[in-house]
Amino acid sequence: MVEEIPVKKQQNTEIRAEDFRITEEPFYLPAGNEAVLFQAAYDARLPVMLKGPTGCGKTRFVQHMSFRLGRPLITVACHEDLFVSDLVGRYILKNDETVWRDGPLTTAVRMGAICYFDEIVEARKDTTVVIHPLTDDRRTLYIDKKGEVIPAHPDFLLVISYNPGYQSVLKDMKQSTRQRFTALTFDYPAAEHEITIICKEAGVDQETADRLVRLGTRIRNIREHGLTEGASTRLLIYAARLIRQGVAGADACRAAICQPLTDDEGLQETLDDLVKDLF
Amino acid sequence: MVEEIPVKKQQNTEIRAEDFRITEEPFYLPAGNEAVLFQAAYDARLPVMLKGPTGCGKTRFVQHMSFRLGRPLITVACHEDLFVSDLVGRYILKNDETVWRDGPLTTAVRMGAICYFDEIVEARKDTTVVIHPLTDDRRTLYIDKKGEVIPAHPDFLLVISYNPGYQSVLKDMKQSTRQRFTALTFDYPAAEHEITIICKEAGVDQETADRLVRLGTRIRNIREHGLTEGASTRLLIYAARLIRQGVAGADACRAAICQPLTDDEGLQETLDDLVKDLF
């Protein structure tokens, strides 16, 4: 399928580091020494892998560290139809001339950005291979279409995230890829931290946040009852926001926490009991 | 396969919000607090997921809410051959110039429409990934073909629907997607509501609608006998319309309700007994 037609007269598309720089400090409450370790890995220019469940703050952490390190952040959401040329770049027609347009990875390599591959296991295998020379002492990107080898900018760092809960035979990360990264493990925030986060993000009072966190904790504890994953901090924030819009607590929890988590009717009843206990 | 050939001289194709605005109030009978919750989610700009069986009114509900909120509605029927460029847009040739044409999602993001993805689990995985940054606090759409990041219009909202009865290992929605939505659960309307709906939609009398609803209820109760799904309100309306055309009640029920539901001969006999009881 012809998905893209050559661009003849196009607006200027210069990509500048400023566009990817994070100008306001993203709110992030450290759970442990993850910021220290990230800083050390960055200083040694070792690639970093963030492991952890959905919605526990990995993306926010990368935004936070990019701000702290003063580096632009380029994010690539991985999926199984992401081709190498989507990352590295391609030739396009422009005013009857053919010009090369860098993809996001090439841009990051050149400008010394932090390049963040979200959910790396979803990516195609060829995509994984292209990052290998960027993660060992070569620190180069090979653009086979141009026959060009680009040495990474001294400030460049590759960061990837993945959710170990999704690991499957088909989508496992190969040891030859894994063993190219230092790894930081994330989990749901501790209760007092999560309360602070919910208050800040949803604008609710301490009491509401506390109840929501207690609900979240209980749900995470019944994971062995059949839930694929526990309730993320994000869902607790969603419920808090609905409550702030005037929705009753129990209704907000059902719509923002219980229903998104599962379609199983038995589990919904269990979740409903937990909600009733608290709201 | 070359499916599309560049467009050189094409009629003006400006897309205006007016074309997607719903001008007459679509008939919708609320079953519970779904309208209130949707309103609250919209006010907090939280993405919404509608869960429920075939033909129980999810699409109608979105039309209804779009009218009430005064927002244009752009609907995308998901299927496994829907590519990201079908959603986001592509470059096309026009009068020897190459111009970018926004896809329906980009249009919705720019104009502040409600964008409704019908049967999201049918979509390709890359399609699912593209909506992620629209559903967290970034509220942005990244168009990799243009290297452009579009912040969503303040009025934009993403709504998705899916049928939990179809969930399978292959087409399950990932937790990382689920946990980005508040969820409203739909079911067949209560009897008195369904009677009102049938009378209004098919123009039949109360008595006919009542019998049809009783038939529908009984069929839904025998689901454990092997029916994949119960009879939808839509099918009851179909039968009512055939009756209104002068078809005998039993014939109408067989053609509009029993035969569409299943090919199993044993089940057809069971259904036929239910029909004979009522018509």
Add this chain to the structure above:
Amino acid sequence: MVEEIPVKKQQNTEIRAEDFRITEEPFYLPAGNEAVLFQAAYDARLPVMLKGPTGCGKTRFVQHMSFRLGRPLITVACHEDLFVSDLVGRYILKNDETVWRDGPLTTAVRMGAICYFDEIVEARKDTTVVIHPLTDDRRTLYIDKKGEVIPAHPDFLLVISYNPGYQSVLKDMKQSTRQRFTALTFDYPAAEHEITIICKEAGVDQETADRLVRLGTRIRNIREHGLTEGASTRLLIYAARLIRQGVAGADACRAAICQPLTDDEGLQETLDDLVKDLF
């Protein structure tokens, strides 16, 4: 693979309703109230699904009803490589201009034809999704390539056929599609009807037709012995035509009925015994 090259100088290809109108009444012997029900469904503009085995007259019935209703008939034989653009249309180059060419479904929607999808379960899933908005109260066709929504002509009707005997896990019709249609079930004609049909279609005498129908009935009764499907009326007509060419009855039955039905040698012997009994 480039399968089609742009058409620069092509003969006029205006599509006119007249080309699809059936001008002579196709012979069809009603088996029950199927014509009445079809008429009622058409009057209520409810989409129709024809269910039944191979070669029992579904296609002929649609031709017949199209003639009686005075509507043009556009037939689409479904298969797994039929793309949405094959149905809806595509842009092509013509005399250096790019013009849009409607596909058969768009043509039918515009001219108010009956559009008949033969063996719908063979179609790709995206094809199925595109007909959804045509089968509910929206009655619209959305052409995403043009960003155009076409309201169906008031006389338009969608008819689909499928053979429940082919149903499989892979090629099942989804409830969300099924529950958009009224359904008429077809089966082999009653004996006296089938005799009349064979006499008329093959030009043989009553006696020959009677023997063939008795053979057909017996074969259909031994389906549980391993035949995937019974002998269709079409095959009985084929045998009758060979007989009319002077072929001996038994030879004609073997060549036109037994051999096409199965490759199993044991079954062939059983079928041969049935033939010998009658010819």
Add this chain to the structure above:
Amino acid sequence: MVEEIPVKKQQNTEIRAEDFRITEEPFYLPAGNEAVLFQAAYDARLPVMLKGPTGCGKTRFVQHMSFRLGRPLITVACHEDLFVSDLVGRYILKNDETVWRDGPLTTAVRMGAICYFDEIVEARKDTTVVIHPLTDDRRTLYIDKKGEVIPAHPDFLLVISYNPGYQSVLKDMKQSTRQRFTALTFDYPAAEHEITIICKEAGVDQETADRLVRLGTRIRNIREHGLTEGASTRLLIYAARLIRQGVAGADACRAAICQPLTDDEGLQETLDDLVKDLF
């Protein structure tokens, strides 16, 4: 992959019936009434299916009948990458003009040729669907790329072949296709016939041919020992030709009959014993 580049200046490529007419009578020894039945089917214009094992003379029979009927013969070897456009035709560029070029099926339909699909079960499903309207009373070919319906020439006939021994779940012929054909079953020729054929085709004496046929018969009788298929007449002719080149009988049989039939060493020994008995 771009497999074909538009043809600008090409030699004249008019296709004439003469090119496909068989001018010398192909040698064919009838085994039974197959020629009579084919003639009758042709006179009634009923499509014909030839069933039988590899190398037993199906292709030769079609050539023979085409000669006898004085009709051109167009053969299409089916395989799983044969697209509809390979059969029906496509648009190509020629001297800056775009012209339509008929594929072999369209050519046959227009000129009234016998169109022979060899090993039809190997074809893609869409290919099978395109022949349906040619095999019922419509006798039309629908070219969707041109929106053109071509009525078949009165002399046109469709013939297909397939090998029931290859039937598998994946490559079975659907009943809806099977029940559109009369069927002639082929098998290895009777001994005296096969001797005549070998003498004629390989130029060996009666004695050699007789021994080869006895070998062939014995091999066919041990099929239950694990051979997928028996030795074809073609292989017996190959052995006869090697013998005629001066190769010793046993060596010729091993190279031309035993080794091509199987890779199983145990079976080779069994076959070798049969060879030693006769040569």
Add this chain to the structure above:
Amino acid sequence: MVEEIPVKKQQNTEIRAEDFRITEEPFYLPAGNEAVLFQAAYDARLPVMLKGPTGCGKTRFVQHMSFRLGRPLITVACHEDLFVSDLVGRYILKNDETVWRDGPLTTAVRMGAICYFDEIVEARKDTTVVIHPLTDDRRTLYIDKKGEVIPAHPDFLLVISYNPGYQSVLKDMKQSTRQRFTALTFDYPAAEHEITIICKEAGVDQETADRLVRLGTRIRNIREHGLTEGASTRLLIYAARLIRQGVAGADACRAAICQPLTDDEGLQETLDDLVKDLF
């Protein structure tokens, strides 16, 4: 993916038989009557299939026979991405003209070369079908892209090779293909022959070659212990060459014979014991 861009100004690419003629006699030591049988098959123009394990001399034999017969040799290494157009040819742009470029098979058919398909079972099915008419008495190549039927040059011969050890359900050769070839079976050379070959190819003394052959024979005898295939003559030659470079015998055998054969550690120990016995 656009893999190839039209060639506008290209150097002359006339293909001449001389380029494919083998001018020096390739060393080949006959194992039995294979050269006689090949000669007879060539004289009768019967297609030839070479069966045998990896590295036992099939390719060398074809080179040898091509030299002896004075025919050019065109080799095609088969793989699952070899398309028919890679064999038959395609249209390309050249100086604004479109010209046809023959593929290797068409070239061989026209010039009367021996065309050698190496590892035919790896080829795509469509590739196999295209050679069928070249292997029966038609001896023609049908180029569907040009609508041209090319009669084979009288000197043309088709030769294929395959390794019965690779046969699998997925990649089996169909009987309808097998039964079009005479077959010659190859195996590892007899000990005295193999010694001569190794001396000649690696330039080592008789004693070294003798030890290597004894090692090879023992390894072939332990195939039932889990080796997929025995040590090829090629590997013995490799070891001999390393020895000739001054590497110690045991080290050379491990690097050139044992390690390439298997990754199984237990088997490596067994192989190592065999090596130690001899070096």
Add this chain to the structure above:
Amino acid sequence: MVEEIPVKKQQNTEIRAEDFRITEEPFYLPAGNEAVLFQAAYDARLPVMLKGPTGCGKTRFVQHMSFRLGRPLITVACHEDLFVSDLVGRYILKNDETVWRDGPLTTAVRMGAICYFDEIVEARKDTTVVIHPLTDDRRTLYIDKKGEVIPAHPDFLLVISYNPGYQSVLKDMKQSTRQRFTALTFDYPAAEHEITIICKEAGVDQETADRLVRLGTRIRNIREHGLTEGASTRLLIYAARLIRQGVAGADACRAAICQPLTDDEGLQETLDDLVKDLF
């Protein structure tokens, strides 16, 4: 998908051997006679296969040998979407002329480089076939797109690597490929060697390196507890670098060694105990 658009005005892209020459000696500590064997194989121009686990120094060894032999090194990281044209080259448009651009393999063959295919089992099968004629006495590369046979430069050598631990039914290397290579087996370095490497690569003291190596050895010894692969030397170096950045030893080991190795919580505890013993 159109991934690449023709290049009209592009910077000069001459590829020179100097660009691929390694100018500084890469640090490599020999484990045994691998350098001697590689030298002998190179002198005899025998292709070389490097077998061994992830991160044990195969790539570094090839860089080292390329430097010692004074040959340019061209590396190709194999993956399942690497097409033959990516290796061999393709035609591209340049200033309205079409020019051929050699791929990395062709470049290596012409300039006499060492061409290194990293993780060959990941490559597509067609890619594997294209190297066959380069690995036997033909030493030629056949470019089918140009109909050109390129004899390899006398200094050219093909080197491949693969990890036996990844071998699977789907991605096994065929014997017909394996038996074309001499093979060198790699493993983790001996303790004293590994200490030297870590000191040199990470700049830590002997004591730290010693502890890390002891940890690495213990982890490799518990592989049977469920680890897919042991800790590579690379990971030990990573930990050493974090320590050098001031991170506490245990934290560094967890982030750089334990977390990258596995997601299994039980295994993490076991690994943690090993860490605690040493740091």
